[in-house]
Amino acid sequence: MSHNTNTSIKSAPIAESGPWAAAGEHPNAVTNRFYTYECVQEIAAFIQRLVPAKPELAIICGSGLGGLADLIVDKTVIPYSEIPHFPRSTVVGHRSNLVFGTFNGLNVVCMQGRFHPYEGYTTAMCAFPVRVMHMLGARSLVVTCAAGGLNKDYSVGDIMLIKDHLNLPSFAGNNPLIGHNDERFGPRFPPVGHAYDRQYIMKMKEIAAKYNLQLREGVYCGLGGPCYETIAEINMLRLLGGDAVGMSTVHEVTLAAHCGFRTLGIALITNKCLSDYNSTYEAVHEDVIRISELKADELQQLIFDFVNVLKNNDLENQH
Ligand SMILES: O=P(O)(O)O[C@@H]1C[C@H](O)[C@@H](CO)O1
Numbered sequence: 677m678s679h680n681t682n683t684s685i686k687s688a689p690i691a692e693s694g695p696w697a698a699a700g701e702h703p704n705a706v707t708n709r710f711y712t713y714e715c716v717q718e719i720a721a722f723i724q725r726l727v728p729a730k731p732e733l734a735i736i737c738g739s740g741l742g743g744l745a746d747l748i749v750d751k752t753v754i755p756y757s758e759i760p761h762f763p764r765s766t767v768v769g770h771r772s773n774l775v776f777g778t779f780n781g782l783n784v785v786c787m788q789g790r791f792h793p794y795e796g797y798t799t800a801m802c803a804f805p806v807r808v809m810h811m812l813g814a815r816s817l818v819v820t821c822a823a824g825g826l827n828k829d830y831s832v833g834d835i836m837l838i839k840d841h842l843n844l845p846s847f848a849g850n851n852p853l854i855g856h857n858d859e860r861f862g863p864r865f866p867p868v869g870h871a872y873d874r875q876y877i878m879k880m881k882e883i884a885a886k887y888n889l890q891l892r893e894g895v896y897c898g899l900g901g902p903c904y905e906t907i908a909e910i911n912m913l914r915l916l917g918g919d920a921v922g923m924s925t926v927h928e929v930t931l932a933a934h935c936g937f938r939t940l941g942i943a944l945i946t947n948k949c950l951s952d953y954n955s956t957y958e959a960v961h962e963d964v965i966r967i968s969e970l971k972a973d974e975l976q977q978l979i980f981d982f983v984n985v986l987k988n989n990d991l992e993n994q995h
């Protein structure tokens with residue numbers, strides 16, 4: 677009897693569209709082989725054959741912010757579909773390319789499109805390109821994302837430097853580091869209290885001041901999505917100390933802290949999180965993309981200038 681039940685589960689029809697169908701795999705067939713050290717080495721070696729230059733900075737582009745990769749010069753663009761074991765971005769506003777080249781004179785690798793848990797990927801799979809970029813040589817990471825503004829003082833279009841995060845899926849046992857820990861990536865019990873580099877934050881504020889831009893600094897709440905928040909959830913996140921809420925970043929930054937990246941996190945506030953039951957406003961992805969694209973130039977300029985800090989090694993405690 678149980679044998680029959682198992683058989684029917686295994687032979688369940690494969691979804692006709694989506695990344696797994698394209699890869700000829702059923703979502704339930706995901707195994708840890710995607711995340712082994714050897715697998716990351718295989719991917720890094722594949723990339724190094726195409727792009728020998730070592731990137732110093734890794735950049736992850738959030739929703740609607742992939743235009744930054746277009747500013748990279750002497751580019752090599754590798755579609756995710758051509759990289760062994762790489763997932764695909766399936767979300768509007770995310771392209772599916774790993775872009776190499778120089779940005780303001782520094783060798784960079786840029787994820788033009790990221791992966792989110794709501795696309796059906798585990799948090800480990802969403803974040804594992806961080807390890808690839810580290811293995812390629814990058815030691816600084818700039819993570820960007822679109823987010824809803826929980827903080828009532830925030831306005832749409834504000835740029836928030838992430839000083840800390842609430843990794844809410846991790847509260848429910850969904851952390852990208854769950855499972856076998858390969859010490860070659862990092863320690864079993866990594867500290868993440870300083871996952872967002874204080875010096876990077878200070879430097880970014882100095883840069884923004886030159887443009888008379890006031891940046892926000894706050895706590896990003898990472899949720900699984902794909903639903904935007906209910907009003908009760910918005911109220912809860914505020915009580916927990918959240919300033920912005922999104923569906924990415926926290927698993928990436930967790931792996932980044934694990935392998936020793938210095939990370940700058942930037943959230944663009946694309947919509948307000950309203951907690952008035954009489955309001956008819958609801959967040960929609962079209963607004964998220966529209967605001968991201970409107971503010972992209974400003975964000976790109978800040979990151980362009982931040983590269984000077986890295987180039988000039990204008991930092992203490994560089995590890
Ligand atoms: O990839 P990010 O975190 O920038 O994208 C946010 C979260 C969802 O993917 C999407 C919702 O509109 O924007």
Ligand SMILES: Nc1nc2[nH]cnc2c(=O)[nH]1
Nearest residue numbers: 822823824921922923959
């Ligand atoms: N969870 C979540 N993600 C977002 N991404 C952009 N805006 C939002 C939002 O309001 N909530």
